Amino acid sequence: MITAAGSTCTWTDATASTDPPAALTIDRSTINSNVSCSGNASATLNNSPTLTFDDAAGTAASDLIDITMKQSITSCSYQAKSVGWTPDGSTRTYLNEAFTASKSSGSFLCPDSISADPGSASLSFH
Template sequence: MRHTPNISRTTRLARVAGIATLVLAAGLAGTGTALAHGSAAPAADQKVDGVMVVAGNSCSWTNASTSAAAPNALTVDRATVNAPGGNLACGGGIAATLNNNPAFTFDDAAGTARTDLIDITGRQSFISCRYKATNIAWDRDGTTRKYVNRAFTATKTSGSFLCPGSVTTPAGDASMLFR
């Protein structure tokens, strides 16, 4: 039998709350750079990668499909983020599920993007928490298609009484790389 160290309830709750911020940043994101694609980009290039540290644990996915290439308005297909169609995975015994297809709009002149709604469920052990955040703002990293989040707060919509009523994601804790 494998021995795992005891983790305090406070630490578990912090991780669950943290996971809620995970995809709330929606995409999570890439660490590389990419050049802007025009509207004629092939479907194979209409992807988004992500990575984020949540409560000391890394969560990531690769190759999620988007409905268009940035900077065109687009949606991220949750079926290509969540397993089994996608490969969203987190360390530390945390599981996450993106519950919607987030829509993104871009303002290239200002170097910003905006997400209409992120709806995510985070789970650890027997605790499940669902959070929603609206109107999330992102800042472009130079001339790449990598966008880094501005601070935002997500509100609990369902889940255990142990889940915080809201969680705040600091600026820079999530990013998305459109390619």
């Protein structure tokens, strides 16, 4: 799940290269094929992010998240590097730490960066 500009996008059943706590890669094609957004928005993941886990410290980190959000006729692409994730209880659900994503392309109407509040995105591994 990710929330941006008042729209929430979710997906299920994305494929990962292995199970945590091993480092893994999430296959972007399995997200893009079933992403669903509220309102008049759409989202496309432009890369397959790699996540590493440190169970002793209770953290995880993704190398790069490159996403394009489209609302109406405006498309904005953003990249967030080294996003931190913290476990939600004792499950394999992780909530993002606060991060800022920089605009990599898009309309002049797109902000130069967007900030994500802690917990505005989540990843669950089953």
